[in-house]
Amino acid sequence: MDVSLQFLGAAHCVTGSKYLLTLEEDAAGPVASRHQVLIDCGLFQGLKELRLRNRESLPFDPAELAAVVLTHAHIDHSGYLPKLVRDGFRGRIFCTEPTADLLSIMLLDSAKLQEEEAAFANAKGYSKHHPAQPLYTQADVLQVLPLVESVAYDAPLTFLDGTLTLTFREAGHILGSAMAELTVQGSTQRKQLVFSGDLGRYNNPVMHDPAAITQADVLLVESTYGNRETRIEDPEAELAHVVNDAMDRGGVLLIAAFAVGRTQTVLYYLKKLRAEGRVPAVPVYVDSPMGIRVSDLYPRHPAAHRLGHGNVLDFPGLRFITEASDSKALNDKAGRAIIISASGMCTGGRIIHHLYHRLSRAQDTLLLIGYQAEGTRGRRLQDGETAVKMFGEMVPVHCHLEHLDGFSAHADRQELLRWLGNFRQPPKRTFVVHGEPEAASALASTLRTEQGWANVVVPDYLESVRLFEGI
Missing domain, CATH: 3.40.50.10890 (Rossmann fold)
Known part of the structure; x- marks a missing residue:
């Protein structure tokens, strides 16, 4: 089995989180089998050049996507789901139970805001598009919710005929937030991929501390505050x-x-x-x-x-x-x-x-x-x-x-390093994501030069990498 990953968002920016995991296996016949899973499905927000990406076609067919794994419900991690479903996705959406409850609130709110903004722009005549159209509607959101399946923390779920096992770990970021561990079972080897999602803070009076993860072959870690400390003493x-x-x-x-x-x-x-x-x-x-x-x-x-x-x-x-x-x-x-x-x-x-x-x-x-x-x-x-x-x-x-x-609900630089310090040995490959360029580069540099981690990179938008071959 060959395993690859494409970065469709949160690369050199803090928004639009989407990572496409592709599993390909040679079949006995002329056609190879292929499964694709999307980890997070966020909207781009902020700069206009980023927001315009929401209107671009994805480099895969949503109808062929097997599943979406959501780390949490923030719109920059979940807000593209209605568009994905409108474009043909009918697979499974995995998230924690609190995240499932939040999704119905947040996606409907996102759609409502888009509808209102489009109506206001049309009434005032200041949109460059005539008429202005929302990316999706509240009716589109209602098509998403039946696809959502709740998964408990620390409860492994195996799917794709035993090829993938998903385990959510507490991330401490917002209600229901999770890190996603994905174990890929090949014909000869087993590999573990860890997606940090958004990591929360330690000693937060409301949320639990992020869970310690000690092993990964491949790690994607957020870097929102990868270059600075934000903790207030009191x-x-x-x-x-x-x-x-x-x-x-x-x-x-x-x-x-x-x-x-x-x-x-x-x-x-x-x-x-x-x-x-x-x-x-x-x-x-x-x-x-x-x-x-x-x-x-x-x-x-x-x-x-x-x-x-x-x-x-x-x-x-x-x-x-x-x-x-x-x-x-x-x-x-x-x-x-x-x-x-x-x-x-x-x-x-x-x-x-x-x-x-x-x-x-x-x-x-x-x-x-x-x-x-x-x-x-x-x-x-x-x-x-x-x-x-x-x-x-x-x-x-x-x-x-x-x-x-x-x-902030995001771990700062020292807290990121504290969480990363739980790994017994460095992952074989580490991708620093979900950070503006300076923040992501700073964290990647620290891991390479001060922590001694090899093979740490900041991926580019739309970059594809082959993670494993013939496992």
């Missing part, structure tokens, strides 16, 4: 400082937080800080329909996080905003308050109209929590742009801006 104190400063200005603190993971972590810290009297008991609004639905999943999956049973995120003064009219009413909110809204990189969702109204107000504060990908509005704000374009007009930035990397 995240509670840092957040308390930002909250208190914002409240001292007498304005609103607008927190741009991802609906999955980050929103729940912020709520955990705010609840704790308020209970300890370290921040004032001002009103807190969660204005993210998806964030609210995701928060409701935590009691359903108590084993998948550290918070335990029950409604552990609620506290007095917390209000969940579900209606659009109530969301818009927050634009007139003056005085001290906290608004948590999505998306975390300020690329879409309700955060946009909050930014439109708050960026120009000197008494208000915008807090960016976590990684801001290149090309996103959040990155431009973080980099100090004095005006940003929204709804077809330039909005001046006069508000106070804060950024806390230490609340």
Whole structure:
């Protein structure tokens, strides 16, 4: 059996994760058998040149794809699934149970946003495409969900007539996130491939630590923070400082937080800080329909996080905003308050109209929590742009801006090296993925020069590599 891998995303960037695994075996007759499995199926986000890849044809026939293995539900890892199914995929989709629950929320939200953006562009006439069309619709998402199969952590699942065995390990990134171990059984040899997915942080108060993996023939490891450390010595104190400063200005603190993971972590810290009297008991609004639905999943999956049973995120003064009219009413909110809204990189969702109204107000504060990908509005704000374009007009930035990397759900450089240090010996081949060029190159260089790992590379987009021959 010959085994190859093609990098269809998350190569020299942090988005669009897709890796095509191909198993080919010579048959007795003139035709060889071939099985293909896609590990992750993400949308490209951020820079326009990346987003345009979502419209390009894939270098394989989705109808011939046997399965998709999802490490977690973030859209840059799962958001291409409806397009894949619309183009003919009818195979199996494997993920953990919490990820399966998240998929129905996140994919429908992604489709809804695309439909709304296309309708708005057509109404305003600013799209270059006439008419503007979403990549997929909510109806397409409904075709995806019946294909999803839940797999428990640490429970090996064998498929493709015994050729592949999948085992999910805890990744600690978001609810349901996993590393994927794929064992390939050839006629003479067995090989183990490990896909890290997105690795979480150690000692996170909400998520479990990433599981230790000690052996792999081939490793794909993420490198979002491969070139820097982001750990905050005392995240509670840092957040308390930002909250208190914002409240001292007498304005609103607008927190741009991802609906999955980050929103729940912020709520955990705010609840704790308020209970300890370290921040004032001002009103807190969660204005993210998806964030609210995701928060409701935590009691359903108590084993998948550290918070335990029950409604552990609620506290007095917390209000969940579900209606659009109530969301818009927050634009007139003056005085001290906290608004948590999505998306975390300020690329879409309700955060946009909050930014439109708050960026120009000197008494208000915008807090960016976590990684801001290149090309996103959040990155431009973080980099100090004095005006940003929204709804077809330039909005001046006069508000106070804060950024806390230490609340990222991604392992930083030292945590990546800590996780990699679990391997008893270096994998025979290591591919550094899911990182912007400087971050990926830095981690790869460290593994080669400081850790003594041989055969560590940063793959190119669309690059194909032969992993094994005749196993």
